[in-house]
Amino acid sequence: MRLAPSIPNHSPPISETNKPEKVCIEVHKLSLQLSGKPILHDVSFTIPSLGITSLIGPSGAGKSSLLRCLNRLYDDWKGNISMNNTPIKKWHGGADVLRQFVGLIAQKPSVFPVSIAENVTFGLPRQQRQQNQDELIQSCLKQAALWNEVKDRLHTPANTLSLGQQQRLCLARALALKPAILLLDEPTSSLDPLSKELIECSITKLAISMPIICVTHDLDQAARLQGQVVFMCDGKVIETGESHAFFTQPKRIETREFLRWSVCECAED
C-alpha cells in the first residue's frame, strides 16, 4: 500500500508565468438533491483560472454531479456558482450559452451517427456548419491528438473509430466551440493505456490556456496531471490542495485513509 501515487514526468510542466493566479470559478455552499436524495452538501471551493483541478473521491461522492452543476445540466441546486464573478444562474443567454462556454466530456464517449468531420462541427450554429470549417476541424483534431489517425478518413462514420479515438473525437467536438473551461468526467476510465496517455497529453497542453476540471478515480492520473486536487466524500469537500503537497502531506485523516486504502471512511468531526 502506498501513500502517494507515483508521479511520472511525461506531462509538460506548467511554467511559472502560467501558474494559476486569478480565481475563475467559485463554488459557494452548493447543495444538490436528486430524486429527493441528497448528493452535495454545502460544497465550497475555488478553481484557479488556469491549470488542472482533479476531483477525486470514492464512488458516490458527488464528483460527477458537481461537474453537471457547473454547466447546469443539473440545474436544481442551491447555493452559488460564479464564473468570472457572474453567477451561472444569471448567465446571459441562459444555460445553452453557458454550456458552449463550459465544455463537458463524459466518461463514456458518445459520438453522433454522422461522419468524423461532422461530429467535430456538430455543436456549431447552422451558419457556421454550412461554411467551410476544414481549418477548425484540423485544428481541433490536432489539439485532441487525433488528426494523424483520421486525416485520410474524415468523412467516414464516427462510430467506426475505436473507443479511445471516439473519446478524443468528443474532446475535439467540445474544443470546436472554443470553450473557456473544460469539464472532464473520468475521460480515460474505459480506455487503453495508449489512448489514456494521448488524452492526458492533450489535457495538460490545453491546461496551459484554460482551467480544466477532471473527475478521476485514478490517483496516479491525478498526480500526473498536477495542478490542484479536490478530495470529496459523501457529497462534501474534505480537502483541497496543490497536487504534490496533497499526495505527500495530506492534512485530513480522511484524506490519508482514502489515499492509503482508496476507501472513504468519513469520520464525523
Next chain:
Amino acid sequence: MKALLILLALPAILLPTACLLYILYQALPALNWSLIAGSDTANISNMSSAGQALWHQISGSLLLMMLANILAAPLALSMAFFHALIASRQQKMILMTFLQVLQGIPPIVYGLCGLILLVHLLHWGISLATGAVILAIIILPLLSSNIIHALERIPAEQTEAAAALGMSKAAIVLRVWFPLAWTSMLTGLVLAMARSLSETAPILFTATVFSGIAWPDSLFSPVTSLQTHIFYLAQEGSNAQAIHVAWASAAVLLALVLLFSLTALFLRRYKESS
C-alpha cells in the same frame, strides 16, 4: 419439463396458423383479380355492394386508416415530446398509466360515443370524418406509447452529449432524436395503421354503409370498408356465394394487415442492423 412447455406453447402458433390456412382454403375459390379490381362481379352484385368490386371496400378501408393516422400522428408526437421533454417523473407515471388504461377500453365504446356525439349531436352523420376521428382516438394511445418507447430507447448519453454542446431542446429533437428514432417511430406508425385496419366495431355505425358508395363525395359522406363488408356478408349465411366473397374479403384484409405488420418488422430489423 421441456416437452410440457413445448406442448403448451404449440397451440399459440398452431391455432392461428390453422385459422389462417382455413381462411385461405375457403377464400381461394372466390379469390381472383376480377373480384378485387373489377368487372366480373355481376353474379354477386346483390352481395358485393351493388356491382362494385372489392376495390371500393379496400380503398375505403385505406382511406379511413390514412385519415385516422394523419389525425393521430401529430397528437401522438406532441404527447411523446411532452413526456420526454417537459413531464416530471410523476406526470410521466400518470401519463403512461392513462395510456395503458385507454388502450384497454373496448373499441365499441368509442364507436358508441362517435354515434351519439359526432353522428347525432354534431350532425356529422355516418361519414368518413366521423369514422376517421373515432379510429384516431382509438389508435392514439397505442401510437403515443410506441413513439414514447422509441424516444426512450435513445441512449441518454447522446442527449447529454448534445445538451453539453449547448444545443437547444429543439435542436436536440431535430438533430439527435429524429435521426436516431425515426425508424422506431415509423414502426410504431405502421403498427398503428395495421391496428386501424383491424378495427370493425367502431366504424360499423359511424362511417360505413354496405353498398352504393364507390368513392366518398366529401369527408362527410359514408364509405364502404373491407371490415364491415365481411360483417355484412357473413350475415347472409344462407347465400353460399356471399359467404365465399366474405372469405375472399377476409383474405384480402389479412393480406393488407400482414403487409403493414411485415413492413413494421422490416423497419425494426433495419434499425437493429444499422
